[in-house]
Amino acid sequence: MSAIRLRGLSKTFRKGFWMKPMHALRGVDLSVREGEIFGFLGPNGAGKTTTIKILTGLIHPSAGEAWIGDLPVEVPESRKKLGFLPEGTFFHDHLTGLEFCEMHARLLGIPRAERRDRIRDLMVRVGLADSEAKQIRHYSKGMRQRVGLAQALLGDPEVVILDEPMSGLDPVGRREVRDLILELREQGRTVFFSSHVLADAEMICDQVAVIVAGRVVETGYLADLLGRQMGGVELVVEGLSEERWQELSRASRRSVGHGMRHLFEFSDEDTVEKALDEVRRDGGRIVSLVPARRSLEDLVVERSRSVGMR
Amino acid sequence: MSSLLQILNRIMVLAQNTLREAVRNRLLYNLLFFAVLMIVSSILLAELHLGHSDRIYRDVGLSAIAGFGSLIAIFVGIGLLSREIDQKTVYIVLSKPIGRWEFLAGKFVGLAGVLMVQVVAMGACFLGVLWLQGAEITGGLFQAIGLIYTELVLLTALALFFSTFTTSYLAGMFTLAFWVVGHLLMDLRTFGAHSEVESLRLLTESLYWTLPNLDRLDLKAEAAAGLTSQGVHVVTALAYAACYSLGLLLAAASLFRRRDFH
Numbered sequence: 001m002s003a004i005r006l007r008g009l010s011k012t013f014r015k016g017f018w019m020k021p022m023h024a025l026r027g028v029d030l031s032v033r034e035g036e037i038f039g040f041l042g043p044n045g046a047g048k049t050t051t052i053k054i055l056t057g058l059i060h061p062s063a064g065e066a067w068i069g070d071l072p073v074e075v076p077e078s079r080k081k082l083g084f085l086p087e088g089t090f091f092h093d094h095l096t097g098l099e100f101c102e103m104h105a106r107l108l109g110i111p112r113a114e115r116r117d118r119i120r121d122l123m124v125r126v127g128l129a130d131s132e133a134k135q136i137r138h139y140s141k142g143m144r145q146r147v148g149l150a151q152a153l154l155g156d157p158e159v160v161i162l163d164e165p166m167s168g169l170d171p172v173g174r175r176e177v178r179d180l181i182l183e184l185r186e187q188g189r190t191v192f193f194s195s196h197v198l199a200d201a202e203m204i205c206d207q208v209a210v211i212v213a214g215r216v217v218e219t220g221y222l223a224d225l226l227g228r229q230m231g232g233v234e235l236v237v238e239g240l241s242e243e244r245w246q247e248l249s250r251a252s253r254r255s256v257g258h259g260m261r262h263l264f265e266f267s268d269e270d271t272v273e274k275a276l277d278e279v280r281r282d283g284g285r286i287v288s289l290v291p292a293r294r295s296l297e298d299l300v301v302e303r304s305r306s307v308g309m310r
Numbered sequence: 311m312s313s314l315l316q317i318l319n320r321i322m323v324l325a326q327n328t329l330r331e332a333v334r335n336r337l338l339y340n341l342l343f344f345a346v347l348m349i350v351s352s353i354l355l356a357e358l359h360l361g362h363s364d365r366i367y368r369d370v371g372l373s374a375i376a377g378f379g380s381l382i383a384i385f386v387g388i389g390l391l392s393r394e395i396d397q398k399t400v401y402i403v404l405s406k407p408i409g410r411w412e413f414l415a416g417k418f419v420g421l422a423g424v425l426m427v428q429v430v431a432m433g434a435c436f437l438g439v440l441w442l443q444g445a446e447i448t449g450g451l452f453q454a455i456g457l458i459y460t461e462l463v464l465l466t467a468l469a470l471f472f473s474t475f476t477t478s479y480l481a482g483m484f485t486l487a488f489w490v491v492g493h494l495l496m497d498l499r500t501f502g503a504h505s506e507v508e509s510l511r512l513l514t515e516s517l518y519w520t521l522p523n524l525d526r527l528d529l530k531a532e533a534a535a536g537l538t539s540q541g542v543h544v545v546t547a548l549a550y551a552a553c554y555s556l557g558l559l560l561a562a563a564s565l566f567r568r569r570d571f572h
């Protein structure tokens with residue numbers, strides 16, 4: 001069974017009825033396997049938050065259906081085993097971290113006996129044990145994010161949905177969130193998170209979907225997506241003559257020059273061997289020689305272009 | 311499905327949070343301070359201009375409680391609900407396995423609690439001043455204050471109803487308008503009844519029966535005159551307010567359920 005399933009999901013916003021309707025989602029189909037980390041990626045305005053709000057029951061789809069586990073999102077029970085961290089950190093500022101978790105634990109119906117221990121454990125886990133008695137209004141951005149994560153995990157959720165969990169955090173904070181997401185998978189939970197920071201996603205996702213202008217344009221296992229059209233090598237050299245640079249450029253799949261340095265991408269090993277010989281003969285220096293690999297960023301930029309955005 | 315006990319428990323959690331917010335944001339204290347100041351000063355001013363009279367003290371004091379109480383009910387009710395939506399704190403609450411109507415019910419109960427604190431404080435202050443002035447304290451005063459509280463609760467239901475589908479500014483204006491008209495319905499009906507125009511008579515009559523008739527909850531004049539009303543009259547008024555509020559809350563819940571949270 002899928003942890004999350006979307007079928008033909010569409011959402012059209014109307015600001016006022018004389019305004020042009022805005023198609024935020026145009027038929028999104030997705031299926032997230034249980035126990036996996038799923039990255040929902042795409043540029044700003046692509047429809048990530050809209051999708052997540054439908055999944056968490058905050059907005060109603062114009063068409064299509066969505067399920068968490070085997071329950072449609074229309075029924076509140078579908079959110080019983082769901083943990084959610086919204087985009088931005090909009091929490092009841094007048095509460096202390098502890099009171100905030102207490103309130104949400106009570107809304108989840110966690111019995112009093114378990115509540116205390118579970119909240120304590122989570123506060124320690126997210127590193128807020130020392131600040132739990134402070135009002136959230138005095139928290140830093142990173143601390144707010146962490147109390148939000150603690151809140152999302154209170155109900156021992158099977159599915160955790162995080163909207164841009166790493167945006168606005170410093171490198172250390174991003175790393176912590178990444179580690180936490182990996183830990184959640186270890187514990188057998190499904191994690192669905194959105195991001196426009198692709199480097200973060202690349203390191204931890206099992207599967208990804210790329211959404212552009214309200215449509216999913218690419219979906220699958222990261223290794224498959226990036227592996228496609230792989231092969232070939234990337235060669236970086238220094239101190240080539242102009243003439244040799246021209247020559248190697250012609251032989252390569254792709255080439256970039258910057259000052260003394262040149263980068264070439266070759267499709268097969270024979271050409272690389274020849275190129276290396278020529279570089280040495282020319283008195284150039286080999287800086288690096290690595291297998292060429294598409295990054296997630298390449299993929300997203302490529303797919304965004306093909307849909308005619310940015 | 312959730313059991314009734316679980317639902318009630320969640321509503322109380324949300325109500326408690328609303329009350330706590332009012333206390334923590336010092337909103338409650340500021341309003342209380344202001345209201346008490348107004349009650350005391352209006353009684354003192356009345357004495358200065360109109361002379362010493364138990365009836366005038368009671369009348370002015372009750373009017374002050376009703377007037378300030380209503381303004382507080384309307385603006386605090388709308389303020390605390392729209393705050394949740396504007397500041398997006400509603401997101402994580404509604405992403406819990408709870409029905410949207412429970413959120414609304416929790417807000418309503420919490421606001422009723424805030425108003426209870428207000429009315430008790432204003433009422434105590436008012437009775438204290440009367441006692442200091444040596445005026446007689448009758449059972450009718452308690453009836454009047456009780457029904458003022460009932461009116462405030464009804465206004466809160468009205469404010470929540472408007473807040474579910476329009477901006478906080480318009481919701482405030484609509485509720486204020488209903489408050490004013492709600493106190494004029496009797497006069498309006500009398501005016502219509504004496505009119506020659508049949509359609510006007512029909513209009514005032516139908517308004518009389520559909521809009522919240524706040525004069526039914528008004529025992530200020532009787533209480534000021536030192537009279538105590540019959541229990542059955544008070545109970546009918548309470549039942550009327552309860553039914554009307556419930557109707558408003560049900561309508562509000564059905565609108566709130568359809569709403570998108572951006």
Ligand SMILES: Nc1ncnc2c1ncn2[C@@H]1O[C@H](COP(=O)(O)OP(=O)(O)O)[C@@H](O)[C@H]1O
Nearest residue numbers: 013022024043044045046047048049050051572
């Ligand atoms: N309430 C709304 N009214 C009108 N347009 C909206 C509303 N919310 C989102 N949109 C539009 O829908 C598109 C998708 O938005 P969103 O889902 O927030 O994107 P993302 O989270 O991927 O950045 C955007 O173009 C945005 O401007």
Ligand SMILES: [Mg+2]
Nearest residue numbers: 048049087164
């Ligand atoms: Mg977003």
